[in-house]
Amino acid sequence: MKFRRKSGVESKISTSSMPDIIFMLLIFFMVTTVLREYSGLPVSLPKAERIEKLESKRHTSDIWVSKDGLISIEDKLFSNDDVRHVMYEKRASDPQLTVSLKADQAARMEIISGIHNELRKADALKLNYSTKVKAPN
């Protein structure tokens, strides 16, 4: 049997571009994560079991309703009648818009149904009542 002479070629994985790869990953994650843009109003959300996840944060617009009946969109307070104009513009720029209603559990239904009507007039029909998870009992 013939023994082959070992070749002097060293096989090593090059690690010199490792930082570049990691930086790429880092930049990718930084770009794709959407940070919370607005602080909203202090609300304690109601709890529900049958919840679904919102599809995409990019196509979501939040409306905060505090228990005193204040309505806030993008950290600006609006009266009930102005919701229509704001939401209409949002809806026009994004047809896939979902409205996430973050209302306090002690809010009154008159405000909520007022917002229903405004959203219907603004043609923003996809609504999501933001809730916390309640453990099924």
Next chain:
Amino acid sequence: MAIRERKARTGTIPDGGMADIAFLLLIFFLVTTTIDMDKGLGIILPAEGQELEINKKNILNCLISASGAVLLGGEPVELKNLSRRVQEKLRENDKLIVSVKAHEKAQYDVYIQVLDQLKLAKATRISIAETE
């Protein structure tokens, strides 16, 4: 004055630890970004001016009073029994539309719980009646 001979020094910044630093940054950002997914009860509102006439037989009224009591088809129901009761009614008539009507002073919390119960009962046709 004696002129000293200059030593030729070559300086290189060690870049062996670069990957580690980048990894550290990556892990830091991964840990600190909290992905708070929004969760909630989804509903599609009817379009403006899209009122349908529905046979009275196919409507199940669910009323929420200002004090938080729930009336289903005229009789008081406890919240936790609501989904069972709706399921029973749905079994009798699968074309049933549940119409939720809340008093304007009713609490949002009760309304959400009612919607939750309806979703639990797999009532797909839910109508949100306007409060008077």
